[in-house]
Amino acid sequence: MDQTGSQDDRTRKVRIEPYDGPAGGWGSARSLVEILTREGVPVTGTALLTKQNKPGGFMCVSCAWAKPAKPLAFEYCENGAKATAWEQTRRRATPDLFAEHTVSDLLTWSDYALEEAGRLTxxxxxxxxxxxYRPCxxxxxxxxxxxxxxALEPKSVVFYASGRASLEASYMWALLARLYGNNNLPDSSNMCHEPTSVALPQSxxxxxxxxxxxxFEETDLIFFFGQNVGSNSPRMLHPLQEARKRGVSIITFNPLKERGLERFTDPQSPVEMLTRSSTRISTQYHQVKAGGDLAAITGMCKALFAADRHARAAGRPAVLDHAFIAEHTHGLEAxxxxxxxxxWPTLERRSGLSRTAIESAASVYARAKKVxxxxxxxxxxxxRGTETVRMLANLLLLRGNIGKPGAGICPVRGHSNVQGQRTVGITEKPELAPxxxxxxxxxxxxxxEKGLNTVETCEGVLDGSVRAFIGLGGNFLRAVPDTGVMEPAWRKQRLTVQIATKLNRSxxxxxxxxxxxxCLGRIEIDRQASGPQNVSMEDSTARFHGSRGMSDPVSPQLRSEPAIIAGIAKATLPRNPRIDWDAWVGDYALVRKAIEATYPTVFHDLNGRMFEPGGLAKPLPARERRWETETGKANFAVPGGIEADPDLPERSGDILDLITLRSNDQFNTTVYGYHDxxxxxxxxxxxxFMNRADIARLGLRDGGQAEVETVSDDGVSRRLGGLRVVAYDIPQGNxxxxxxxxxxxxxxxxxxEQSKTPAAKSVAVKVTAQA
Known part of the structure; x- marks a missing residue:
């Protein structure tokens, strides 16, 4: 499928020049003022931001980073503020918009332009x-x-959930699907952190x-792998900055130099803002090749084993935590x-790092006590995403860094409640359902019967077995792979239903x-029969938090997500005397009681404690060194190899590895603007973005036009043209x-291979010049 760049991009004034500033600082402040003004909420938006991520306030609709018990005066980041302004915009996508524009016309608009049309009413x-579209x-x-x-076979219907929906809505959604007769409950986790959900239970x-x-307050070393904190979870920069000021080492492995992992200026510090000072975040920054993390972590483990043998032979203290390994782990020998x-030559080639660099990281780790x-x-x-996550768990287990204060494994989730949705039943796997x-x-x-995950849903759309898609938020069709193939097939479905706050391509x-x-946005007051309602969600650190709407709805026609779910359920399902959908909509506390009854070991007094500062902690057995695995211990895993993409051609000659990236002016598929x-x-x-050596080698030029074509043997042509080549600090071959x-x-x-999460961070492509 041939694609070209978005039309409105080609008519914009383009400026490309290096940015030398830190993350945060005046750049963040200016960006905040710009979007609040652009969306028409400079006063109301600023007032709302003082209540964001605060006990008794509303939870950010952007990322899922942890909410502290003692919040900062402004407990929001640049992207969180953008998300609030985006939801609270004065712009409206009324029926007049759809009367003026056909759907075919709207399909020519960019992602940014569609959402910038405003709130659906x-x-x-x-x-x-x-x-x-016509009103109904x-x-x-x-x-x-x-x-x-x-009229449809239950197995032909998909109930998709984005990571935005609350615990209450997610519980009702999962119950609706199962009462209807299937486990077809794909969610946004399928597209990003499903390897975590598969790997960590095994490990x-x-x-x-x-x-x-x-x-983070007592650790003495933090490893960062493939996570752009400055754009995806900027509030995390505060604990990182505090850790660095205590002398904590931060070792980063990432193909690109990301500013948030280089330097940070705290916008809430008058001294730092006035002096334009910043904190250096990473003490070591290793630009690993795309997919090279598996080899890099293997190299560190190899170095640790060798150092441990040398230390013990010389009569020095061991490098590995042998007491922990003997008591708590299984599979070390293999x-x-x-x-x-x-x-080592193979590890160096695949990781893109020298042996010296890998051993230097391992050496710091060998001296750290809490990692x-x-x-x-x-x-x-x-x-091999699942295997790579297990390899990181291996690294931490070698020195007992799981199950003690100041240490552990920390996947950083995206959507604000994507982790919580799984906790209350959004899963396609029947063995994980209660x-x-x-x-x-x-x-x-x-x-x-096992349900469909995201990739399987797409396969079902292509082969015709999926006949209906009901989406609880999100931008599914834009977020999945192979969009050029998927869009034509999508139109063959009988029914598509989208529950949303703003217009998008899906x-x-x-x-x-x-x-x-x-539907109502999370920041809006949700008035039901028993009065204004609150909702809850789970953050990346497994704590549950309450959220209270603060602004009036943008339209009296809006319905809450629980109300919409109940409306569909009552119109679709036979009456069940055990479920009073209307009562649940009238009082979400009843839904939370149902959640507690369904998951009694996970939730305790959610209604009474959802606004507890710092959140209600979810039980984490592994944190207490209770290993709920088949062996009863934490398991070392042996990967099938160190090649991240074993079935694709060796990257050589004119084949490059493509990494998909997010701008700091977007969150997932939501594009807030054009300023990265x-x-x-x-x-x-x-x-x-290309390495200068690759630009020269492939006969391209910095600033010139290029076309990218996927390397595959499946007979499908995948091309994207109209791209401007930008020389950038990215590993050669990527x-x-x-x-x-x-x-x-x-x-x-x-x-x-194991979780079916799209492998978007290393796609074999060829790049050619375009006139």
Whole structure:
């Protein structure tokens, strides 16, 4: 499929120049003022931000980073403020917009332009004859959706959930799907951190990380792998800065030099702002090749085994924690043999790092007593993403760094409640669902057949077995791989329903029957029968928090997500005397009681403690060195090899590894603007970051136009043209471009072997000059 850059990008004034400033600082302040002004909320938006991530306030609708018990005066970051301004915008996407523009016309708009149209205000039904959305009543929408769902085979319907929905809405969503008759519950975790959900139960018996926010206060070393803190979770920079001021080492492995992991100026510090001083974040920064983390971590483990043997032979203290290993782990011998068998030249070639660099990182680790391993999608989105996460767990286990204060494994999640959705039942795997409790509480037989994850949903759309898609938020069709192949197939579905706050591309590629249902945003006051309602969610450190709406809804036509779910459920399902959907909508405390009844070992007094400063802690057995694995211990894992993408051609000659990236002016598929300040890009997203040596070798030029083509043998042509080549500090043999624009280049089959998460961080491509 041939694609070109977005039209509005090509008409914008483009400026590309290096940015030398730190993360945070005046650049962050200016960006905040700009978006509050642009969205028309300079006063109300500023007032709301003082309540963001505060006890008794509202939870950020952006990332899932931890919420401290003692928040800062301004407990929000640049991207969190953008998310608030984006939701609270004065712009409205009313029925007049859809009367003026056909869907075909709107499909020519960029991602930015679609969402910048403003908040959706009315329920809409797609009219194929006029190619327009037309307003309808809620009753009409529920009735037809219910009619269509009743006519379909349950296994042909998908109930997708983005990571934005609350615990209450997510619980109701999962129950709706299972009462309907399937486990087709893909979610945004399938696209990013599913390797975590698969790897960690195998290694330590827990599907989530073991680190709490307070661990950053006493750690003495932090590893960072493939996580861009400056753009994806900037509030995390505060504990990192505090750690550095205590002398804590931070060792980073990432292909690109990301400003948030280099230098940070605290915008809340008058001294730092006035003096323009900054804190150096990373003490070592290793620019590993795309997919090279598996080899780099293997090299560190190899170095530790060798150092331990030398130390013991010389009568010095051991490097490994042998007492911990003997009592708490299984499988060390096979893992040690694997590491010993790896040759240093191979590890160097695949990681892109020298032996000296890898051993220097291992040496610091060998001296540290309390170590945290932080990682993001740079580890997970590879063909061996699950194995790479397990390798990081191996590294931490060697020195007993799981299950003690100041240490642990720390996956940094994206969406604000993506982790919590899994906790309350959003999963396609029946063995992970609380089926016994559901059977007991609601007197029905939960489906036992495995459901569809994200990749399997796409496969079902392509082969015609998926006939309906019901989306609880998100921008699914824009976020998945192979968008050039997926969009034509998507239109063959019978029914598509999208629950959303703003317009995006997924709402414009429709089935035969299509509805766009506008919902309340989290920041808006949710008034129901018993009064204003609160909701809850889980952060990246497994703590539950309450959130209270603070502003009036943008339209009286909006419905809450629980109300919409209940409306669909009542129109679709036979009456169940055990479930009073109307009562749940009238009082979300009843939903939380149902959550507690379903998960009694996880939730205790959620209603009474959801606004507790610091959050209600979720039990984490691995944090207490209780290993809920088949062996009853933490398990060392032996990977199948150190090649992140073992089935693709050797990267040589004109083949490069493409890494998909996010701008600091976006969050996931939401594009707030065209200013990627940290990378010096302004006015466009149609760029390709390349190493200068590769530019010269391939006969390109900095500033010239290029086309990228995926290397594959599946017979599908995947091309993206109109890209401006930008010389950048990126490892030779790698190139980078923005997500989701680059998704057209990612084959659907190119995913993690165990979790099926799309392998978006190393795609084999060829780059050629374009006139």
């Amino acid at each position: 009315h329920p809409m039904r797609y009219d194929p004859a006029s190619d327009r 009543t809620w009753e009409e929408a529920y009735a037809e959706i219910g009619h269509e769902l009743k 330590i018996g827990s599907p989530v990380g073991t680190v709490r926010l307070e661990d 893992f040690e043999q694997f590491c010993d068998e790896q040759e 945290i391993g932080v990682y993001g999608m740079g580890l997970t989105q590879h063909r 089926n016994d409790k559901l059977r007991e509480l609601y007197d029905f037989e939960p489906p036992q 709402h414009l590629v429709n089935g035969e029957v299509a509805y766009l249902l506008p 300040r940290f990378r010096g890009i302004d006015g466009t997203r149609d760029v390709l 190139c980078g471009g923005y997500y989701p624009e680059m998704n057209v280049l990612i084959p659907l089959w190119h995913h993690d």
